[in-house]
Amino acid sequence: MLKLGRCVHLLARCTNQTSSxxxxxASGGTDITKPFRQIRDGLSWTIPKDLQNSDRPPGEVxxxxxGGGAMGSSIAYFLKAARKAGVSVAVVERDSxxxxxxxxxxxxxxxxxxxxxxxxxxxxxxAQFIKNVQxxxxxxxxxxxxxxxxxQGYLFLATKDKEHIxxxxxxxxxxxxxxxxxxxxxxxxxxxxWMNTDNVTLGSYGLENEGWLDPWSLLKSFKEKAIxxxxxYYNAEVTGFNVVDDDAKPIDPTQFAPNGRRLNSVMVSMxxxxxxxxxxxxxxxxxxxxxxxQLGKLLGIGTGPKEENLHMPIPVxxxxxxxxxxxxxxxxxxxxxxxxxxxxxxxxxxxxxxNYLCGKSPNECDEPSCEDLNVNYDFFDTExxxxxxxxxxxxxxxxxxxxxxxYYDYNCLDxxxxxxxxxxxxxxxxxxxFSGHGIQQSPAVGKLVSExxxxxxxxxxxxxxxxxxxCITETPVLERCVI
Amino acid sequence: MLTLLSVSISTIxxxxxxxxxxxxLFVALxxxxxxxxxxxxxxxxxxxxFLSHSLAVDSLSxxxxxxxxxxxxxxxxxxxxxxxxxxxxxxxxxxxxxxxxFFLLLTFSSLNILSFFICFEATLIPTLVLITRWGANVxxxxxxxxxxFYTLFGSLPLLVSIVLISxxxxxxxxxxxxxxTLQGNTFFSIxxxxxxxxxxxxxxxxxxxxxxxxxxxxxxxxxAGSMILAAILLKLGGYGIIRMNAYFPDVTTLSAILTVICxxxxxxxxxxxxxxxxxxxxxxxxxxGHMSLVAAGTIVFSDWTISGAIMLMIAHGLVSSAxxxxxxxxxxRTHTRNIFITRGFKMITVLLPFWWLIxxxxxxxxxxxxxxIGELYIITGIISWSIFLAPILGVATVFGAIYSLLIYQxxxxxxxxxxxxxxxxxxxxxxxxxxxxxxxxxxxxxxxNSCMVWSN
Numbered sequence: 001m002l003k004l005g006r007c008v009h010l011l012a013r014c015t016n017q018t019s020s021x022x023x024x025x026a027s028g029g030t031d032i033t034k035p036f037r038q039i040r041d042g043l044s045w046t047i048p049k050d051l052q053n054s055d056r057p058p059g060e061v062x063x064x065x066x067g068g069g070a071m072g073s074s075i076a077y078f079l080k081a082a083r084k085a086g087v088s089v090a091v092v093e094r095d096s097x098x099x100x101x102x103x104x105x106x107x108x109x110x111x112x113x114x115x116x117x118x119x120x121x122x123x124x125x126x127a128q129f130i131k132n133v134q135x136x137x138x139x140x141x142x143x144x145x146x147x148x149x150x151x152q153g154y155l156f157l158a159t160k161d162k163e164h165i166x167x168x169x170x171x172x173x174x175x176x177x178x179x180x181x182x183x184x185x186x187x188x189x190x191x192x193x194w195m196n197t198d199n200v201t202l203g204s205y206g207l208e209n210e211g212w213l214d215p216w217s218l219l220k221s222f223k224e225k226a227i228x229x230x231x232x233y234y235n236a237e238v239t240g241f242n243v244v245d246d247d248a249k250p251i252d253p254t255q256f257a258p259n260g261r262r263l264n265s266v267m268v269s270m271x272x273x274x275x276x277x278x279x280x281x282x283x284x285x286x287x288x289x290x291x292x293x294q295l296g297k298l299l300g301i302g303t304g305p306k307e308e309n310l311h312m313p314i315p316v317x318x319x320x321x322x323x324x325x326x327x328x329x330x331x332x333x334x335x336x337x338x339x340x341x342x343x344x345x346x347x348x349x350x351x352x353x354x355n356y357l358c359g360k361s362p363n364e365c366d367e368p369s370c371e372d373l374n375v376n377y378d379f380f381d382t383e384x385x386x387x388x389x390x391x392x393x394x395x396x397x398x399x400x401x402x403x404x405x406x407y408y409d410y411n412c413l414d415x416x417x418x419x420x421x422x423x424x425x426x427x428x429x430x431x432x433x434f435s436g437h438g439i440q441q442s443p444a445v446g447k448l449v450s451e452x453x454x455x456x457x458x459x460x461x462x463x464x465x466x467x468x469x470x471c472i473t474e475t476p477v478l479e480r481c482v483i
Numbered sequence: 484m485l486t487l488l489s490v491s492i493s494t495i496x497x498x499x500x501x502x503x504x505x506x507x508l509f510v511a512l513x514x515x516x517x518x519x520x521x522x523x524x525x526x527x528x529x530x531x532x533f534l535s536h537s538l539a540v541d542s543l544s545x546x547x548x549x550x551x552x553x554x555x556x557x558x559x560x561x562x563x564x565x566x567x568x569x570x571x572x573x574x575x576x577x578x579x580x581x582x583x584x585f586f587l588l589l590t591f592s593s594l595n596i597l598s599f600f601i602c603f604e605a606t607l608i609p610t611l612v613l614i615t616r617w618g619a620n621v622x623x624x625x626x627x628x629x630x631x632f633y634t635l636f637g638s639l640p641l642l643v644s645i646v647l648i649s650x651x652x653x654x655x656x657x658x659x660x661x662x663x664t665l666q667g668n669t670f671f672s673i674x675x676x677x678x679x680x681x682x683x684x685x686x687x688x689x690x691x692x693x694x695x696x697x698x699x700x701x702x703x704x705x706x707a708g709s710m711i712l713a714a715i716l717l718k719l720g721g722y723g724i725i726r727m728n729a730y731f732p733d734v735t736t737l738s739a740i741l742t743v744i745c746x747x748x749x750x751x752x753x754x755x756x757x758x759x760x761x762x763x764x765x766x767x768x769x770x771x772g773h774m775s776l777v778a779a780g781t782i783v784f785s786d787w788t789i790s791g792a793i794m795l796m797i798a799h800g801l802v803s804s805a806x807x808x809x810x811x812x813x814x815x816r817t818h819t820r821n822i823f824i825t826r827g828f829k830m831i832t833v834l835l836p837f838w839w840l841i842x843x844x845x846x847x848x849x850x851x852x853x854x855x856i857g858e859l860y861i862i863t864g865i866i867s868w869s870i871f872l873a874p875i876l877g878v879a880t881v882f883g884a885i886y887s888l889l890i891y892q893x894x895x896x897x898x899x900x901x902x903x904x905x906x907x908x909x910x911x912x913x914x915x916x917x918x919x920x921x922x923x924x925x926x927x928x929x930x931x932n933s934c935m936v937w938s939n
Contacts, residue, residue: 058620058621059619059620059621060619060620060818062819062821062824084760084823085760085821085823086760086761086821086823087760087821087823087824088821262816264818280818281818281819282817282818282819282821282824283824427817453824454823454824456826456827456897
C-alpha cells in the first residue's frame with residue numbers, strides 16, 4: 001500500500017519534470033527557436049558541457065552590473081538592445097528569488113507629477129516604453145509581456161497652505177509636456193463624489209501616462225529579454241573591488257576631473273560556496289538598490305581622502321515602508337485613482353474585487369528599523385486608517401487582508417536619483433537612490449546609462465543634475481513631491 | 484645561415500638565466516635581427532645565397548627571414564603582462580615563442596621540401612599552446628581547436644603530395660624544382676595534385692572559405708601570439724604556394740577558379756570588417772582580406788603578381804603586427820576590445836593617434852608605403868589576366884579603405900571622451916614598439932628591390 005503511494009508520488013514528480021517535454025509535444029513537436037539559439041550560441045559545439053553551463057561569471061566582461069532588480073535588468077536590456085555595439089554584459093544578483101528586492105515589493109506606480117523636469121521627462125519616457133512594452137520586450141517564441149498597466153492617474157490633494165506648491169509644480173509639469181490638470185474643490189466634488197473634500201482646495205490629476213503596473217512582470221520581462229539578447233545573469237555576490245592606480249595623479253578635487261584611477265576588477269563570490277571569481281570589467285554599474293551605500297564602502301567611497309573625492313559615502317540607505325492590502329466592499333472601485341492625501345497617505349485600487357493598497361511614509365523620527373521586513377500593523381491603525389476614513393468615508397469599514405514591507409533605496413541627501421559616474425573612478429557608474437520612484441524611472445534610466453556607456457554622454461534626457469557630484473558638494477536637488 | 488640558427492637556439496638556452504631573462508633574450512634576438520639583415524639581396528635577380536648543405540636564402544626567403552627575426556624582439560617588447568606570472572610560466576612562454584621563431588627560420592631557409600614541411604608543422608604546436616594557455620577568455624579552447632584542426636587537416640594532403648613528388652622525381656630539393664616536370668596520368672590528376680599541394684597553404688593564408696580559424700585564434704591569443712601569427716605564420720602560406728608553383732606550371736582551369744574565389748574572398752571580408760565590434764577581430768578579418776589578395780596573386784603566378792605578393796606579405800606583416808600591438812595598448816588600459824567602448828583616445832594620448840594614423844593609412848594602402856606597391860602590382864597583374872575581376876578588386880580596395888579609416892575614427896576621433904578613459908600615459912616601451920614596426924616600412928620605400936625580386 002505504502003509502495004503504491006510512493007510510486008504514484010514519484011510518477012507525479014516525473015511528470016512535473018517532463019512538463020517541458022510535454023509542452024513541446026503539445027506545441028506540435030518542435031520548439032522552433034531552439035536551433036536558432038544553438039546557432040547563435042556557437043560555443044556549445046566545442047566547449048565542454050560543464051564550462052558551458054557554468055554559473056560562474058567569466059574572467060572578463062565589458063559591463064558588470066551589480067544588482068539584478070528592475071534598474072539592473074533595464075540597463076542590461078538597453079545595453080544589449082544596442083545590437084550594433086556588441087557589448088558583453090554580466091549581471092550579478094545575490095538573491096535569485098528577489099525576496100528583499102525593492103522592485104518586487106513596490107506598489108509599482110508611475111506618475112509625471114514631479115517638480116524636477118528631469119524626473120518628469122524620465123517618467124514620460126518610461127510611460128511610453130511601458131505602453132509599447134510588447135514591441136520592445138517580447139522574446140521570440142514566448143507570449144508578449146503583459147505588465148497590467150492601469151492608466152488611472154494620480155490625484156494629489158492639497159490644503160490651502162500647500163496650494164502654491166501644487167501650482168508651481170503644475171507649471172513645471174505643463175512645460176515639460178505632462179498631461180496633468182488642476183481641479184478646484186467643486187470639480188473634485190463633482191468628479192469624485194465618494195471623496196470628502198473638506199479642507200482640500202486643489203487637486204492635481206494626471207490624465208495620461210500615470211497609473212500603476214505589475215513590477216514583478218516588468219522585472220521579469222526585462223530580465224528575460226536581456227537574457228535572450230545575450231546578457232548573462234549570475235547568482236553571486238560582490239564582495240570586493242580591485243583598483244588600479246599606478247599613475248594616479250593628484251588633481252584638483254573640486255574640478256571633478258578624472259585622476260588616473262580605474263576600477264580594474266570585481267571580486268564576485270558565489271553563493272553557498274567559498275569560491276571567489278575575479279571578474280575584470282571595463283565598466284561597473286552599481287544598481288544594488290537599498291544596499292548601494294554599503295557596497296560603495298567596499299570600494300572606499302566614504303572612507304577615502306578628501307583630495308580624491310572619496311570622503312563622501314554614497315548616501316543611499318534602506319528605509320522600510322509598509323504596504324497594506326485591504327478589502328473595502330463599498331469602496332470607490334474603478335474610479336479610484338492613486339489618491340494622495342495631504343497627510344501623506346496614499347491608496348489605490350488593486351484588481352477588480354474591491355481590494356486596495358495603501359501606505360504612508362512615516363515621519364523622520366518614526367522610521368522603523370530595517371533589520372527585517374516584518375510589518376507593524378499598528379502603523380496602519382494609528383497613522384493611515386484615520387486619514388483614509390476621513391478622506392473616503394466609505395473606507396471606515398474595511399478589513400486588512402495582508403501587508404508587506406519593502407525597502408526604499410532612500411537617498412538621504414535629497415531623495416532623488418543618483419545617476420552617473422563617480423568622480424574618483426571613471427568607470428564606476430551608479431544608478432541608485434530612487435527613494436520610492438525607481439520602478440517608474442527604470443526604463444529611462446536603463447536607456448540613459450546605456451547611452452553614457454556607449455556614447456559617452458546622456459543623449460535622450462540630460463540628467464547630469466543627478467550626478468554624484470552634488471553629493472560631494474552637498475547641494476541637494478530637492479524633489480517636492482516625494483511620497 | 485647557421486649563425487642565425489645557432490643564435491636562435493641560444494635564445495632558448497638563455498631562458499634559464501634567472502634574473503635578466505627578458506632583457507637578455509631581447510638583446511640576443513636583436514643581435515639575430517642585425518645578423519639577418521645581411522641576407523638582404525639587393526642585386527636585382529633571384530639567386531641563392533648563404534648556400535649550405537640544406538639551408539639557403541634566396542630573394543623570396545630573405546625578406547621573410549628578416550621579418551621573422553625583426554618581429555621576435557618586438558613581440559617580447561609587447562607582451563608585458565606575462566611578467567606577472569610565476570617564473571616557470573614565464574620561462575614556458577619565452578621558450579615557446581623562441582621555438583616558434585627557430586622553426587620559422589628553418590622553414591624559410593630550408594632547401595628540402597620535406598624539411599620545410601616538418602618545420603611548417605612544427606610551428607603549430609607552440610602556437611597552439613600559446614593560444615590555449617595564455618589566452619584570456621574561455622573561448623580560447625574553441626579557438627585552439629579550430630586553429631589546430633584547420634591547419635592540420637589542410638596540411639595532410641600536402642604530405643601526400645610531397646611523398647608523391649619524391650617518388651616521381653626522386654628529389655626534394657627546391658632549387659631543382661623548376662627543371663622537374665611532373666607527369667600526371669590523366670588531365671585531372673595534375674590538377675588534383677596541385678590542389679592537394681596548395682590546400683595547406685590556402686588554409687594557412689587564409690583564403691576566404693578556409694578562414695574560420697583566424698578570427699578566433701587572433702582574438703584569443705595573447706598579444707605576442709597575435710603578432711607572430713599575423714605577421715609571419717600567415718606568410719608561410721604565401722611562401723609555400725610560390726615555392727610549390729614551380730612544380731605545376733600549367734594548371735590553368737583550377738587556378739582560374741581559385742583566383743576568382745580569392746578575389747571574392749577579399750571583397751567579402753572587407754565588407755565584413757565594417758561591421759565588426761571587436762577590435763582584434765576587425766584586424767584579423769582585414770588580414771584575411773589582404774592575404775586573400777596575396778593568394779590570388781601567387782596563384783596567377785606572373786612576374787608582377789609574385790613581386791607584389793612578396794611586397795604585400797612583408798608590408799602586411801609589419802602593419803598587421805603594429806595594429807595588434809596598438810590594439811593591445813588600448814586593451815591593457817580599458818580591458819575591453821569593443822570599439823564602442825575604447826573610443827576617443829585622441830583627447831587623452833598625444834602621440835598614440837599618430838601611430839594609429841600611420842598604421843591605418845598603411846593598412847588601407849596609402850602611397851608611398853609598400854602596402855600600396857604590393858596591392859598595385861597584384862591588382863595590375865590580376866586585371867591583365869582577366870578584366871572582369873577589376874570591379875571586384877576595386878570595390879574590395881574601397882572597402883579596405885572604409886574599414887581602415889573606421890578603425891582610426893572609432894578609436895581616436897570619436898568626439899565624446901568617455902569618463903572611464905583616465906589612465907596612465909603611454910610608456911616609451913610602447914612607443915618604441917610601434918615605431919620599430921613602422922620604421923622598416925619607411926625604409927622599404929627607398930629599397931623596394933629587397934622585397935620584390937622574383938624572376939625565374
